[in-house]
Amino acid sequence: MSFEDMPVEVGVIYEGERVRKAQMYAEFGGPKVTEKFELCRAKTLDEIEDMKVIIEGPDISELEEGKSYPLGVIAEVSGEQIEEELEGVFERRLHEFNNYIQGWMHLNQRYDIWMRLSKDSFNKGLNTFQVVGTILMRLYKAELPIIEKIQMRFITDPEAIKPYYEEALQIYEARDARARALSDDDVEEFYGCVLCQSFAPSHCCVITPQRMALCGAISWFDARASARIDPKGPNFKIDKGEVIDAFKGEYEGANEALKEKSLGEVTRVFLHTMFELPHTSCGCFEAIAFYIPEVDGIALAHRDFRGPTVNGLAFSTMATSVGGGLQTEGFLGISIEYMRSPKFLQADGGWERIVWMPADVKERVKDGIPEELFDKIATDADTMSVDDLKGFLKEKQHPISERWAEEEAEEAIEAAAEEGAPMMPYPTSQPIQMSSMNIPLTGAGQDMITLTLKGVKIFAEKAIIKRTKGKKGK
Ligand code: SF4
Ligand code: ZN
Numbered sequence: 001m002s003f004e005d006m007p008v009e010v011g012v013i014y015e016g017e018r019v020r021k022a023q024m025y026a027e028f029g030g031p032k033v034t035e036k037f038e039l040c041r042a043k044t045l046d047e048i049e050d051m052k053v054i055i056e057g058p059d060i061s062e063l064e065e066g067k068s069y070p071l072g073v074i075a076e077v078s079g080e081q082i083e084e085e086l087e088g089v090f091e092r093r094l095h096e097f098n099n100y101i102q103g104w105m106h107l108n109q110r111y112d113i114w115m116r117l118s119k120d121s122f123n124k125g126l127n128t129f130q131v132v133g134t135i136l137m138r139l140y141k142a143e144l145p146i147i148e149k150i151q152m153r154f155i156t157d158p159e160a161i162k163p164y165y166e167e168a169l170q171i172y173e174a175r176d177a178r179a180r181a182l183s184d185d186d187v188e189e190f191y192g193c194v195l196c197q198s199f200a201p202s203h204c205c206v207i208t209p210q211r212m213a214l215c216g217a218i219s220w221f222d223a224r225a226s227a228r229i230d231p232k233g234p235n236f237k238i239d240k241g242e243v244i245d246a247f248k249g250e251y252e253g254a255n256e257a258l259k260e261k262s263l264g265e266v267t268r269v270f271l272h273t274m275f276e277l278p279h280t281s282c283g284c285f286e287a288i289a290f291y292i293p294e295v296d297g298i299a300l301a302h303r304d305f306r307g308p309t310v311n312g313l314a315f316s317t318m319a320t321s322v323g324g325g326l327q328t329e330g331f332l333g334i335s336i337e338y339m340r341s342p343k344f345l346q347a348d349g350g351w352e353r354i355v356w357m358p359a360d361v362k363e364r365v366k367d368g369i370p371e372e373l374f375d376k377i378a379t380d381a382d383t384m385s386v387d388d389l390k391g392f393l394k395e396k397q398h399p400i401s402e403r404w405a406e407e408e409a410e411e412a413i414e415a416a417a418e419e420g421a422p423m424m425p426y427p428t429s430q431p432i433q434m435s436s437m438n439i440p441l442t443g444a445g446q447d448m449i450t451l452t453l454k455g456v457k458i459f460a461e462k463a464i465i466k467r468t469k470g471k472k473g474k
Contacts, residue, residue: 001142003135007125008102010135015096015198019105019116026063026122028071028156030107030114031304035070035161037111037168040091043078050149053133057157060117061127071115072155072164075140079148081229088175088222089235090144092215095284096195097139104132108284109217110172111165112303129154146229176337179219182209184249184271184343188240191223192257195234196282196325202265203282203325206238206254210343211271214279216286216335248273248347266327273347274298274332283323285333287361289345290318294386295393296407297355297400298348302336310356310378310389336361340368351377352399356389373399 003010029036063069077090091109098106103121107114117126125131133152140150155161184190186209193205193213205213209220218226218235226235241253249271258266262280270277274289281288287302292311301309301318308314322331339361344350351373359379366374376398383389394401 001138003138006131006135008104008121008131010100010102010139012100012198014102015099017099017102017105019103019118023118023120025065025117025119026060027068027117028113028115030068030116031306032068033070035072035158035165036113037165038073038075038091038094038109038113039168039171040075040077040087040094042082042084042087043076045078045149048076048078048149048151050151051134051137052151053130053137054151054153055129056153056155056160059128059130059156060122063156065119069156070158070161071113072153072161072168073113074153074155074164075136076151076153077140077147077149079146081146082148083225085221085225086229087171088218089226090140090147092195092217092222093140093143094136096198097136097143098132100139101126101132101135108286108303109215111169112216112286129156144230175219175222176212176340179209179212179221179337180340182220184208184210185246187220190238190240190251190254191220191227192236192238192261193218193223193234194236194261196284197261200280200282200323200325202262203280204258204261204266205282206258206269206271206279208249208271210341211249212335212337212341214281214285214333214335214338216337219337245270248276249343250277262325265325269327270347272343272345274345275329275348278327278329278332280325280327281322281331281333282325283319283333285319285323286335287333287339288315288318288322289332289334291330292355292386292389295355295390295400296403297393297398298345298353299356300334300339300354300361301358302361305358305361305380308384309358310380310384311386336365339365344368349399355393355398355400356383 073094075090075094095106095109098104098115103118103124103126105116133154137150137152140147155164191207193207194203196203196205205218207213207218207220207223212219213223223235226233227237238257239253240251241256242251244250244252250268251271254271255268258269266280268277269279271279274291287300289298289300290311292299299310301315303315305315318331319333322328322333338344345353351370354377356378359381362369362377362379369377376393376396378389378392383392
């Protein structure tokens with residue numbers, strides 16, 4: 001496949017490239033825009049004109065520099081073997097393929113896309129969706145030979161995009177609803193996805209009927225369809241094997257698959273908890289679950305939530321320390337759909353443990369939250385500090401407040417027993433060892449750097465182990 005006739009280069013080397021605001025010519029979607037989406041639709045062969053690009057609204061060259069624009073992207077595909085079931089996974093490939101284009105950054109998925117074009121690439125001639133579409137179609141055909149015909153549609157007109165956007169939301173909902181009818185216990189196999197290993201080498205998603213992939217784009221049905229047509233591709237079957245712990249979600253087959261795909265970095269995982277051995281998080285999770293020790297509860301925030309959350313940290317700050325394919329106790333990347341799952345963090349107490357979340361996500365997953373808990377979970381409209389949160393939970397008689405009473409009694413007994421106990425020096429000949437640890441570093445502005453240390457050994461002259469308020473786990 002050649003891209004020599006294209007004005008910019010195309011290749012895997014551009015995958016991790018970021019286009020910062022200062023280098024940006026224009027952006028599409030992102031937090032300032034409501035109408036944005038990407039979609040793949042299966043069509044019949046006669047419905048498609050192969051390799052055609054359709055642009056509805058102004059093309060890139062007609063747009064003003066430095067602004068944000070709505071964008072709908074639809075890849076219409078057809079072929080003898082192509083069925084609707086494959087739409088979800090084909091659609092997810094847009095992330096990867098877009099990022100191969102020099103100076104064209106793509107983030108997120110579905111209704112949450114965010115693309116940026118660099119000034120350099122614009123000046124080189126990447127000034128029309130004809131070029132973007134042609135590159136994407138060539139990549140699709142090269143990587144997925146079952147696609148016989150493909151056409152790309154780009155919608156930038158702020159009015160014309162509205163009905164397309166509404167339809168896209170309905171399509172996503174219908175896909176997710178299908179998986180809701182199945183339970184993890186009904187199936188013999190789960191599926192894996194390693195698409196994100198290009199930037200998180202030890203990450204592999206385990207996708208079950210009740211655990212939608214953390215990017216929110218691949219359900220169990222999507223992964224199954226993809227594994228069937230392309231067994232050597234990014235999705236593969238995982239035999240469940242022995243159920244080691246159904247409550248936490250530990251399965252022999254999932255452990256084995258993770259061990260193999262992470263090259264030994266991850267050997268065990270619990271699918272339905274954020275403690276002990278949680279699922280790894282890559283970088284494209286739709287939402288994050290984070291532990292708040294002060295109230296012994298779990299809070300949730302989604303990617304679009306701007307500014308600090310209830311613990312004072314922004315989504316982006318937490319995302320930097322949790323991402324990269326590591327298992328980070330107390331932080332977990334999840335999809336919004338997983339919040340609707342009956343197994344949602346079940347080993348941690350499920351919804352009874354959730355204490356705070358942004359109001360708009362709460363509204364979106366309302367049907368998954370037990371009715372009696374709905375008003376007891378605080379949102380950004382109720383409180384934005386951990387101190388106030390405690391008062392709120394007490395006043396609303398959130399079930400978590402019962403745990404405080406039990407824990408306070410336990411702590412009082414332990415404190416009495418420990419009183420006067422000498423501090424034990426930690427023998428320097430036995431360092432604390434960890435396979436890896438992440439340290440987020442904050443610089444000026446928004447940019448974050450994560451320092452990942454591998455094979456960590458900590459030497460300390462003295463170690464003081466002190467219980468902080470609250471306990472993890474159920
Ligand atoms: Fe695949 Fe998981 Fe990445 Fe989604 S987040 S693309 S399911 S590896
Ligand atoms: Zn990812």
